[in-house]
Amino acid sequence: MNVLAILLSAFIIAIIGLMFFIWSQRKSLVDGGDAAARVIFGADEVGTIEDPSATPANRKIQQTHLYSHTAPGHRISDEDLQVRIRADQSSARVTLAFFCMAIFWLLVASAFGLISSIKLHEPDWLTQSQWLTFGITRTLHLNVVAYGWAPMAALGVCNWMLPRLLKTPLAGARYAIAGLMIWNAALIAGLVGIANGYNTGLEWLEIPLPIAVWLAIGGALIGMPLVVTLQQRKVAHLYVSVWYMGAALFWFPALLIIAKLPIHHGIEQATANWWFGHNVLGLFYTPLSLASIYYLLPKVIGKPVESYNLSLVGFWTLAFFYGQVGGHHLIGGPVPGWLIALSIVQSMMMLIPVAAFSINQHLTIRGHFHMLKYSPTLRFIVLGGMMYTLSSVQGSFEALRSMNTVTHFTHFTVAHAHLGLYGFVSLVMFGAIYFIMPRITNWEWPYPGLIALHFWLVVLGFAIYFVALTSAGWMQGKYMLDASRPFMDSVHVTQPGLIGRSIGGAIMTLGHLVLAVHFVLMLRRSGPRRESAAILNQASA
Amino acid sequence: MHSETKLLVGSSVILSLAITALVALPYLQEEDSHPPAGLMPYTDQQLRGRQVYIENGCIACHSQQPRTRLQAPDFDRGWGRASTADDYFYDKPTLLGTMRTGPDLFNIGARQPSKDWHLGHLYQPRAYTQGSIMPAYPFLFILKNKASPGDTVVNLPPAQAIPGKVVIARQEVLDLVTYLQGMDHTYPVDKLPNLPEVDKGTSGQTSTGSK
Ligand code: HEM
Numbered sequence: 001m002n003v004l005a006i007l008l009s010a011f012i013i014a015i016i017g018l019m020f021f022i023w024s025q026r027k028s029l030v031d032g033g034d035a036a037a038r039v040i041f042g043a044d045e046v047g048t049i050e051d052p053s054a055t056p057a058n059r060k061i062q063q064t065h066l067y068s069h070t071a072p073g074h075r076i077s078d079e080d081l082q083v084r085i086r087a088d089q090s091s092a093r094v095t096l097a098f099f100c101m102a103i104f105w106l107l108v109a110s111a112f113g114l115i116s117s118i119k120l121h122e123p124d125w126l127t128q129s130q131w132l133t134f135g136i137t138r139t140l141h142l143n144v145v146a147y148g149w150a151p152m153a154a155l156g157v158c159n160w161m162l163p164r165l166l167k168t169p170l171a172g173a174r175y176a177i178a179g180l181m182i183w184n185a186a187l188i189a190g191l192v193g194i195a196n197g198y199n200t201g202l203e204w205l206e207i208p209l210p211i212a213v214w215l216a217i218g219g220a221l222i223g224m225p226l227v228v229t230l231q232q233r234k235v236a237h238l239y240v241s242v243w244y245m246g247a248a249l250f251w252f253p254a255l256l257i258i259a260k261l262p263i264h265h266g267i268e269q270a271t272a273n274w275w276f277g278h279n280v281l282g283l284f285y286t287p288l289s290l291a292s293i294y295y296l297l298p299k300v301i302g303k304p305v306e307s308y309n310l311s312l313v314g315f316w317t318l319a320f321f322y323g324q325v326g327g328h329h330l331i332g333g334p335v336p337g338w339l340i341a342l343s344i345v346q347s348m349m350m351l352i353p354v355a356a357f358s359i360n361q362h363l364t365i366r367g368h369f370h371m372l373k374y375s376p377t378l379r380f381i382v383l384g385g386m387m388y389t390l391s392s393v394q395g396s397f398e399a400l401r402s403m404n405t406v407t408h409f410t411h412f413t414v415a416h417a418h419l420g421l422y423g424f425v426s427l428v429m430f431g432a433i434y435f436i437m438p439r440i441t442n443w444e445w446p447y448p449g450l451i452a453l454h455f456w457l458v459v460l461g462f463a464i465y466f467v468a469l470t471s472a473g474w475m476q477g478k479y480m481l482d483a484s485r486p487f488m489d490s491v492h493v494t495q496p497g498l499i500g501r502s503i504g505g506a507i508m509t510l511g512h513l514v515l516a517v518h519f520v521l522m523l524r525r526s527g528p529r530r531e532s533a534a535i536l537n538q539a540s541a
Numbered sequence: 542m543h544s545e546t547k548l549l550v551g552s553s554v555i556l557s558l559a560i561t562a563l564v565a566l567p568y569l570q571e572e573d574s575h576p577p578a579g580l581m582p583y584t585d586q587q588l589r590g591r592q593v594y595i596e597n598g599c600i601a602c603h604s605q606q607p608r609t610r611l612q613a614p615d616f617d618r619g620w621g622r623a624s625t626a627d628d629y630f631y632d633k634p635t636l637l638g639t640m641r642t643g644p645d646l647f648n649i650g651a652r653q654p655s656k657d658w659h660l661g662h663l664y665q666p667r668a669y670t671q672g673s674i675m676p677a678y679p680f681l682f683i684l685k686n687k688a689s690p691g692d693t694v695v696n697l698p699p700a701q702a703i704p705g706k707v708v709i710a711r712q713e714v715l716d717l718v719t720y721l722q723g724m725d726h727t728y729p730v731d732k733l734p735n736l737p738e739v740d741k742g743t744s745g746q747t748s749t750g751s752k
């Protein structure tokens with residue numbers, strides 16, 4: 001069988017298909033762009049900021065600073081306002097349920113992350129019980145972030161955005177609630193299993209089939225409101241965020257089921273494993289987070305996305321290239337050479353969608369950077385968006401054989417993993433939570449100072465985390481390649497970095513505690529009642 | 542075409558392409574694989590030991606995939622020749638690993654055949670390798686005043702010995718050590734696809750000595 005020929009033809013057909021797809025949208029690409037980008041605004045709303053996370057005073061500053069010398073901001077019409085309020089009301093309960101679980105899992109994840117981290121420089125700490133051994137705490141940490149915190153937050157945001165984007169109340173919320181319960185029950189079962197050694201031995205797929213199938217079912221149910229609400233949509237055009245969310249919600253159950261089919265064997269099992277491993281990142285967390293940025297960024301600054309067409313091109317190229325990069329986790333391994341080559345090429349091609357997004361974000365925010373000072377949401381999501389660019393560009397180069405040879409088996413990869421899942425996904429989710437909570441609880445964040453504290457703690461903590469681990473990982477890789485050094489040198493050289501990671505991680509964890517406390521205070525409606533109580537768009541009056 | 546249809550068709554097609562490339566084609570290629578002559582199937586005890594390896598997450602720190610000599614000095618470290626797909630014939634699942642917080646273990650049985658060493662090392666790694674950050678696994682052992690008949694007593698270095706007590710290996714750790722001792726892929730393989738000549742030349746050698 002000539003694999004190369006098959007592959008080459010498939011590749012060419014695929015590229016042609018992709019071109020055709022983009023061409024098939026030329027109508028909206030040529031003329032629809034600007035109008036489509038305005039879909040997320042009410043009739044006269046462009047130029048009006050929406051920022052429930054900011055204090056009323058800061059909202060006023062943002063609004064007047066921003067638009068006093070350009071076109072004056074109009075207010076959203078009463079009709080549009082009613083539609084939006086109904087949208088927010090329709091998703092309030094579901095979204096809140098998702099956020100509660102997300103925050104809970106964030107704390108659990110931080111605890112296991114920190115324990116694992118400390119264990120790498122204090123190997124005789126907590127060794128008496130099996131479930132506290134490094135191999136297990138690390139696996140618990142991974143599964144809690146991968147199936148707890150990140151998806152719960154992202155799916156909550158998703159369910160909240162849908163009715164706003166389709167301008168109709170969320171339908172089918174029951175399915176999402178049922179899905180949420182099934183998903184979390186499955187996750188808890190999976191974690192208890194892992195803690196007790198019930199584990200498949202495949203990274204990112206540790207939860208065994210009989211439990212994982214419930215994650216897939218839960219995921220499919222959580223996607224149901226999308227299907228139902230789409231049928232009642234009141235908008236002619238689907239905003240780009242809907243594309244990202246729709247695809248991601250469809251992909252996740254499909255990915256999990258296929259990866260879990262009990263047919264995989266031998267080396268093919270490893271390639272299927274990493275096909276899943278990278279796709280759950282690239283085709284699930286990433287699109288959901290990008291969807292959030294594409295909605296929230298323009299909304300906060302009251303200005304449509306600069307180049308809407310670029311965002312759609314970004315969508316299709318991301319979908320296409322990301323799907324095939326999984327092999328870059330196996331470079332140097334006993335896998336077919338063509339597969340590695342394909343994945344390296346597609347990893348480099350990922351620069352296209354990444355550039356499409358980054359340029360777009362930059363052009364959109366350009367001229368409004370001073371708003372970062374006043375808007376907590378904007379701070380988190382703009383920084384998160386930048387981390388997306390950084391992690392992706394880093395990832396593309398990490399996939400090159402020359403660099404991968406150094407970094408593959410080291411802590412450098414772990415630092416990259418956190419740049420992606422923490423710096424990008426988690427920061428964006430923090431920003432989204434700050435925006436959404438006042439809308440669905442009708443209560444302002446009680447202590448704005450705590451938001452700032454959270455921000456600075458996680459930024460400082462993560463900076464330490466990333467720098468310490470990246471440099472330790474690089475040295476580790478260099479030493480390991482140096483045959484004149486004993487292997488143990490590559491262990492010793494990582495020690496300062498691993499200690500640094502624990503310090504950074506502890507500061508991040510502190511930040512997460514601040515968020516959790518603030519979240520609970522908000523639910524209990526503590527804090528001073530403010531005049532505008534986050535009523536939609538009143539601040540711009 | 543409706544946007545919804547476009548989205549569904551587009552994302553399905555793209556997903557199918559990815560499945561074809563990374564799952565289906567490797568699946569077909571895997572059909573050609575057969576066990577090398579020198580590779581022994583696992584014994585029942587080794588399989589139980591392999592399960593202990595999985596349960597404790599050893600994969601979090603150890604790889605099982607030496608790289609070619611052109612890429613990295615894995616062979617010179619005593620980790621063995623570059624592995625081929627056939628070497629994993631009996632592995633369900635493969636435990637390739639992505640971290641080398643500790644060394645590669647694909648040939649640990651050839652490099653370190655001693656049962657005593659392995660038992661003691663799992664009980665307290667730092668008794669054997671200074672500065673090791675591998676966790677100790679005391680829960681795989683039992684501390685007793687006196688060994689009963691049939692107990693496997695762990696011979697610890699004098700500095701580690703606990704006065705008046707003996708350390709007994711549990712069945713799980715005995716299984717695990719059998720698995721580790723069996724990790725020996727130093728037999729020659731004739732099929733080393735895509736590998737440079739240097740590797741072919743060394744494929745038959747037994748790798749010894751660790752650095
Ligand atoms: C609270 C601070 C955190 C600390 C101290 C921490 C620490 C760790 C540690 C020690 C590992 C194991 C690395 C290894 O195997 O050597 C790890 C892995 C991982 N963490 Fe975290 N973590 C934290 C937060 C997070 C968050 C919030 C996320 C994402 C949402 C995350 C995502 C991951 C992922 C994806 C891995 C697997 C990396 C890989 O397989 O290469 N972590 N983390």
Ligand code: HEM
Nearest residue numbers: 281328329347350391392395396398399408417420421639
């Ligand atoms: C263009 C985009 C990207 C490319 C080409 C890329 C490439 C890579 C490469 C080459 C590795 C190392 C594999 C290894 O040596 O073991 C890796 C690991 C990883 N990347 Fe990325 N990356 C990209 C973006 C991202 C983003 C946006 C995220 C987060 C959402 C992310 C999360 C991760 C994680 C969690 C790992 C560790 C997986 C593991 O070992 O468990 N990456 N990536």
